[in-house]
Amino acid sequence: MASTAAVPFWRAAGMTYITYSNICANLVRNCLKEPFKAEALNREKVHFSLSKWAGGKPEKPTLRSDTPGV
Amino acid sequence: MLRQASRLLSRSVAAGTSKSATARGFSTEVPSTIDSTFVESWKKVAPNMDPPQTPSSFMKPRPSTASSIPTKLTVNFVLPYASELSGKEVDMVIIPATTGQMGVLPGHVPTIAELKPGIMSVHEGTDVNKYFVSSGFAFLHANSVADIIAVEAVPLENIDASQVQKGLAEFTQKLAAASTDLEKAEAQIGVEVHSAMNAALTG
Numbered sequence: 001m002a003s004t005a006a007v008p009f010w011r012a013a014g015m016t017y018i019t020y021s022n023i024c025a026n027l028v029r030n031c032l033k034e035p036f037k038a039e040a041l042n043r044e045k046v047h048f049s050l051s052k053w054a055g056g057k058p059e060k061p062t063l064r065s066d067t068p069g070v
Numbered sequence: 071m072l073r074q075a076s077r078l079l080s081r082s083v084a085a086g087t088s089k090s091a092t093a094r095g096f097s098t099e100v101p102s103t104i105d106s107t108f109v110e111s112w113k114k115v116a117p118n119m120d121p122p123q124t125p126s127s128f129m130k131p132r133p134s135t136a137s138s139i140p141t142k143l144t145v146n147f148v149l150p151y152a153s154e155l156s157g158k159e160v161d162m163v164i165i166p167a168t169t170g171q172m173g174v175l176p177g178h179v180p181t182i183a184e185l186k187p188g189i190m191s192v193h194e195g196t197d198v199n200k201y202f203v204s205s206g207f208a209f210l211h212a213n214s215v216a217d218i219i220a221v222e223a224v225p226l227e228n229i230d231a232s233q234v235q236k237g238l239a240e241f242t243q244k245l246a247a248a249s250t251d252l253e254k255a256e257a258q259i260g261v262e263v264h265s266a267m268n269a270a271l272t273g
Binding site (some may be wrong): 009010012013015020021022023024025027028029030031032033036040043066 | 202224
Protein backbone atom coordinates (compact mmCIF):
# COMPACT_ATOMS: atom_id res chain seq x y z
CA MET A 1 0.00 0.00 0.00
CA ALA A 2 1.53 3.26 -1.08
CA SER A 3 1.03 5.74 1.71
CA THR A 4 3.48 7.96 -0.14
CA ALA A 5 0.92 8.46 -2.95
CA ALA A 6 1.24 11.81 -4.72
CA VAL A 7 -0.88 14.38 -2.94
CA PRO A 8 -2.71 17.04 -4.95
CA PHE A 9 -0.93 20.40 -4.99
CA TRP A 10 -3.62 22.05 -2.90
CA ARG A 11 -3.31 19.51 -0.11
CA ALA A 12 0.45 19.88 -0.17
CA ALA A 13 -0.10 23.61 0.38
CA GLY A 14 -2.22 22.89 3.46
CA MET A 15 -5.67 23.30 1.92
CA THR A 16 -8.53 20.88 2.58
CA TYR A 17 -10.73 19.38 -0.14
CA ILE A 18 -13.73 21.44 0.95
CA THR A 19 -11.77 24.69 0.65
CA TYR A 20 -10.53 23.63 -2.80
CA SER A 21 -14.01 22.65 -3.94
CA ASN A 22 -15.55 25.90 -2.69
CA ILE A 23 -12.89 27.99 -4.42
CA CYS A 24 -13.57 26.13 -7.70
CA ALA A 25 -17.32 26.66 -7.33
CA ASN A 26 -16.89 30.38 -6.61
CA LEU A 27 -14.67 30.84 -9.65
CA VAL A 28 -17.24 29.13 -11.87
CA ARG A 29 -20.05 31.25 -10.41
CA ASN A 30 -18.12 34.45 -11.12
CA CYS A 31 -17.84 33.54 -14.78
CA LEU A 32 -21.55 33.12 -15.43
CA LYS A 33 -23.66 35.35 -17.67
CA GLU A 34 -26.31 37.56 -16.17
CA PRO A 35 -28.97 36.76 -14.83
CA PHE A 36 -27.51 33.37 -13.84
CA LYS A 37 -24.65 35.06 -12.05
CA ALA A 38 -26.95 37.19 -9.93
CA GLU A 39 -29.07 34.13 -9.06
CA ALA A 40 -26.02 32.08 -8.10
CA LEU A 41 -24.46 34.79 -5.95
CA ASN A 42 -27.81 35.43 -4.30
CA ARG A 43 -28.19 31.75 -3.51
CA GLU A 44 -24.81 31.61 -1.82
CA LYS A 45 -25.36 34.52 0.55
CA VAL A 46 -24.73 33.67 4.18
CA HIS A 47 -25.62 35.37 7.42
CA PHE A 48 -24.23 34.12 10.69
CA SER A 49 -22.75 35.27 13.95
CA LEU A 50 -20.00 33.25 15.59
CA SER A 51 -18.64 33.67 19.08
CA LYS A 52 -16.02 31.63 20.88
CA TRP A 53 -16.55 30.81 24.52
CA ALA A 54 -13.88 31.15 27.19
CA GLY A 55 -14.37 30.51 30.89
CA GLY A 56 -18.10 29.99 30.54
CA LYS A 57 -18.69 33.36 28.87
CA PRO A 58 -19.04 34.19 25.19
CA GLU A 59 -16.38 36.46 23.77
CA LYS A 60 -17.03 39.17 21.20
CA PRO A 61 -19.05 37.64 18.32
CA THR A 62 -17.93 37.91 14.70
CA LEU A 63 -20.79 38.62 12.34
CA ARG A 64 -20.56 37.51 8.70
CA SER A 65 -23.41 38.79 6.64
CA ASP A 66 -24.07 39.34 2.95
CA THR A 67 -27.38 41.06 3.61
CA PRO A 68 -26.51 44.62 4.64
CA GLY A 69 -28.48 46.33 7.32
CA VAL A 70 -29.76 43.16 8.97
CA MET B 71 -35.05 -1.09 31.24
CA LEU B 72 -32.95 1.06 28.92
CA ARG B 73 -29.77 -0.46 30.33
CA GLN B 74 -31.07 -3.90 29.31
CA ALA B 75 -31.87 -2.65 25.81
CA SER B 76 -28.27 -1.63 25.12
CA ARG B 77 -27.04 -5.04 26.30
CA LEU B 78 -29.53 -6.82 24.02
CA LEU B 79 -28.55 -4.57 21.10
CA SER B 80 -24.83 -5.19 21.58
CA ARG B 81 -25.49 -8.93 21.79
CA SER B 82 -27.32 -8.97 18.42
CA VAL B 83 -24.66 -6.75 16.84
CA ALA B 84 -21.88 -9.00 18.16
CA ALA B 85 -23.63 -12.04 16.68
CA GLY B 86 -23.71 -10.27 13.31
CA THR B 87 -20.07 -9.24 13.24
CA SER B 88 -18.78 -12.64 14.34
CA LYS B 89 -19.14 -13.62 10.68
CA SER B 90 -16.47 -12.68 8.13
CA ALA B 91 -15.07 -9.17 7.91
CA THR B 92 -17.34 -8.32 4.98
CA ALA B 93 -20.51 -9.12 6.92
CA ARG B 94 -21.93 -5.74 6.01
CA GLY B 95 -23.07 -5.80 2.41
CA PHE B 96 -23.17 -2.80 0.12
CA SER B 97 -26.33 -0.74 0.03
CA THR B 98 -27.15 -2.28 -3.33
CA GLU B 99 -27.01 -5.86 -2.08
CA VAL B 100 -28.46 -5.90 1.44
CA PRO B 101 -32.18 -6.72 1.24
CA SER B 102 -34.34 -4.27 3.11
CA THR B 103 -35.59 -6.72 5.75
CA ILE B 104 -35.69 -5.86 9.41
CA ASP B 105 -33.32 -7.62 11.80
CA SER B 106 -35.58 -10.28 13.38
CA THR B 107 -33.27 -10.99 16.35
CA PHE B 108 -33.48 -7.36 17.38
CA VAL B 109 -37.25 -7.26 16.97
CA GLU B 110 -37.68 -10.38 19.14
CA SER B 111 -35.40 -9.03 21.89
CA TRP B 112 -37.26 -5.73 21.78
CA LYS B 113 -40.63 -7.42 22.13
CA LYS B 114 -39.40 -9.27 25.22
CA VAL B 115 -38.29 -6.09 26.88
CA ALA B 116 -41.00 -3.69 25.72
CA PRO B 117 -43.96 -5.68 24.37
CA ASN B 118 -46.30 -2.72 24.19
CA MET B 119 -44.03 -0.43 22.15
CA ASP B 120 -43.30 -0.77 18.45
CA PRO B 121 -39.64 -1.44 17.65
CA PRO B 122 -37.92 1.73 16.47
CA GLN B 123 -37.75 2.26 12.72
CA THR B 124 -34.42 2.80 11.03
CA PRO B 125 -33.83 5.30 8.21
CA SER B 126 -33.47 2.48 5.69
CA SER B 127 -37.07 1.39 6.25
CA PHE B 128 -38.24 4.75 4.93
CA MET B 129 -36.06 4.62 1.85
CA LYS B 130 -36.97 3.04 -1.44
CA PRO B 131 -34.69 0.04 -1.83
CA ARG B 132 -31.98 0.51 -4.42
CA PRO B 133 -32.13 -1.69 -7.50
CA SER B 134 -30.26 -4.93 -6.84
CA THR B 135 -27.28 -6.02 -8.90
CA ALA B 136 -28.66 -7.76 -11.96
CA SER B 137 -27.05 -10.98 -13.10
CA SER B 138 -26.83 -9.70 -16.69
CA ILE B 139 -25.69 -6.21 -17.63
CA PRO B 140 -28.68 -3.84 -17.84
CA THR B 141 -29.26 -1.85 -21.01
CA LYS B 142 -29.51 1.56 -19.37
CA LEU B 143 -27.55 3.49 -16.80
CA THR B 144 -29.56 5.17 -14.03
CA VAL B 145 -28.10 8.56 -13.26
CA ASN B 146 -28.66 10.67 -10.15
CA PHE B 147 -26.97 14.03 -10.61
CA VAL B 148 -27.30 16.29 -7.58
CA LEU B 149 -26.11 19.71 -6.52
CA PRO B 150 -26.31 21.15 -3.01
CA TYR B 151 -29.26 23.31 -3.99
CA ALA B 152 -31.03 21.22 -6.63
CA SER B 153 -31.44 17.73 -8.01
CA GLU B 154 -30.51 18.04 -11.68
CA LEU B 155 -31.23 14.46 -12.71
CA SER B 156 -33.01 11.97 -10.50
CA GLY B 157 -33.20 8.35 -11.56
CA LYS B 158 -32.83 9.22 -15.22
CA GLU B 159 -32.18 6.26 -17.52
CA VAL B 160 -29.46 7.06 -20.05
CA ASP B 161 -27.11 5.24 -22.37
CA MET B 162 -23.82 6.75 -21.26
CA VAL B 163 -22.30 9.58 -19.26
CA ILE B 164 -18.82 10.98 -19.68
CA ILE B 165 -17.45 12.41 -16.45
CA PRO B 166 -14.37 14.61 -15.99
CA ALA B 167 -12.45 12.50 -13.49
CA THR B 168 -9.06 13.58 -12.18
CA THR B 169 -7.61 10.65 -14.11
CA GLY B 170 -9.12 11.96 -17.37
CA GLN B 171 -12.46 11.86 -19.18
CA MET B 172 -14.18 8.65 -18.11
CA GLY B 173 -16.99 7.10 -20.13
CA VAL B 174 -19.52 5.25 -18.01
CA LEU B 175 -21.67 2.59 -19.64
CA PRO B 176 -24.19 0.27 -17.96
CA GLY B 177 -22.34 -2.51 -16.16
CA HIS B 178 -19.34 -0.31 -15.34
CA VAL B 179 -16.97 -1.57 -12.68
CA PRO B 180 -17.93 -0.07 -9.28
CA THR B 181 -15.80 3.04 -8.94
CA ILE B 182 -15.49 6.14 -6.85
CA ALA B 183 -14.04 8.94 -8.96
CA GLU B 184 -13.06 12.42 -7.87
CA LEU B 185 -14.05 14.96 -10.49
CA LYS B 186 -11.93 17.86 -11.71
CA PRO B 187 -13.35 21.03 -13.27
CA GLY B 188 -14.57 19.95 -16.70
CA ILE B 189 -17.46 18.94 -18.91
CA MET B 190 -19.87 16.20 -17.98
CA SER B 191 -22.02 14.94 -20.83
CA VAL B 192 -25.13 12.79 -20.58
CA HIS B 193 -25.93 10.73 -23.68
CA GLU B 194 -29.49 9.53 -24.22
CA GLY B 195 -30.06 8.15 -27.72
CA THR B 196 -28.99 11.01 -29.95
CA ASP B 197 -29.43 13.72 -27.26
CA VAL B 198 -26.34 14.98 -25.50
CA ASN B 199 -26.62 17.28 -22.49
CA LYS B 200 -23.44 18.96 -21.39
CA TYR B 201 -22.74 20.59 -18.04
CA PHE B 202 -19.61 22.28 -16.79
CA VAL B 203 -18.88 20.81 -13.37
CA SER B 204 -16.75 22.73 -10.86
CA SER B 205 -15.67 19.70 -8.82
CA GLY B 206 -17.27 16.78 -7.05
CA PHE B 207 -17.45 13.02 -6.95
CA ALA B 208 -18.98 10.23 -8.98
CA PHE B 209 -20.04 6.97 -7.38
CA LEU B 210 -20.62 4.15 -9.84
CA HIS B 211 -22.39 1.17 -8.32
CA ALA B 212 -22.51 -2.46 -9.36
CA ASN B 213 -26.23 -2.17 -10.21
CA SER B 214 -25.56 0.40 -12.98
CA VAL B 215 -26.62 3.35 -10.85
CA ALA B 216 -24.37 6.38 -11.07
CA ASP B 217 -24.51 9.00 -8.32
CA ILE B 218 -22.77 12.16 -9.41
CA ILE B 219 -22.47 15.00 -6.94
CA ALA B 220 -21.09 18.40 -7.76
CA VAL B 221 -20.93 21.70 -5.94
CA GLU B 222 -21.69 23.78 -9.03
CA ALA B 223 -22.75 22.60 -12.47
CA VAL B 224 -23.87 24.92 -15.24
CA PRO B 225 -24.92 24.40 -18.86
CA LEU B 226 -22.16 25.65 -21.17
CA GLU B 227 -24.36 28.42 -22.62
CA ASN B 228 -24.43 30.14 -19.24
CA ILE B 229 -20.69 30.75 -19.13
CA ASP B 230 -19.43 34.17 -20.21
CA ALA B 231 -16.35 33.75 -22.42
CA SER B 232 -14.96 37.24 -21.85
CA GLN B 233 -14.98 36.79 -18.06
CA VAL B 234 -13.24 33.46 -18.46
CA GLN B 235 -10.46 35.11 -20.49
CA LYS B 236 -10.15 37.91 -17.96
CA GLY B 237 -10.01 35.45 -15.08
CA LEU B 238 -7.42 33.31 -16.84
CA ALA B 239 -5.15 36.31 -17.46
CA GLU B 240 -5.62 37.50 -13.87
CA PHE B 241 -4.76 34.17 -12.29
CA THR B 242 -1.83 33.49 -14.61
CA GLN B 243 -0.41 36.78 -13.44
CA LYS B 244 -1.16 35.95 -9.78
CA LEU B 245 0.60 32.62 -10.17
CA ALA B 246 3.74 34.36 -11.42
CA ALA B 247 3.61 36.87 -8.57
CA ALA B 248 2.69 34.45 -5.78
CA SER B 249 5.06 34.02 -2.85
CA THR B 250 3.56 31.73 -0.19
CA ASP B 251 2.50 28.12 -0.82
CA LEU B 252 -1.12 28.99 -0.17
CA GLU B 253 -1.13 31.89 -2.63
CA LYS B 254 0.50 29.66 -5.24
CA ALA B 255 -2.11 26.97 -4.65
CA GLU B 256 -5.01 29.42 -4.96
CA ALA B 257 -3.58 30.95 -8.13
CA GLN B 258 -2.97 27.47 -9.54
CA ILE B 259 -6.59 26.51 -8.84
CA GLY B 260 -7.71 29.70 -10.60
CA VAL B 261 -5.60 28.91 -13.65
CA GLU B 262 -6.88 25.32 -13.79
CA VAL B 263 -10.56 26.19 -13.45
CA HIS B 264 -10.41 29.01 -16.02
CA SER B 265 -8.39 26.90 -18.48
CA ALA B 266 -10.96 24.15 -18.13
CA MET B 267 -13.80 26.60 -18.78
CA ASN B 268 -11.93 28.03 -21.75
CA ALA B 269 -11.37 24.57 -23.19
CA ALA B 270 -15.03 23.73 -22.58
CA LEU B 271 -16.22 26.79 -24.47
CA THR B 272 -13.83 26.49 -27.40
CA GLY B 273 -13.37 22.70 -27.67
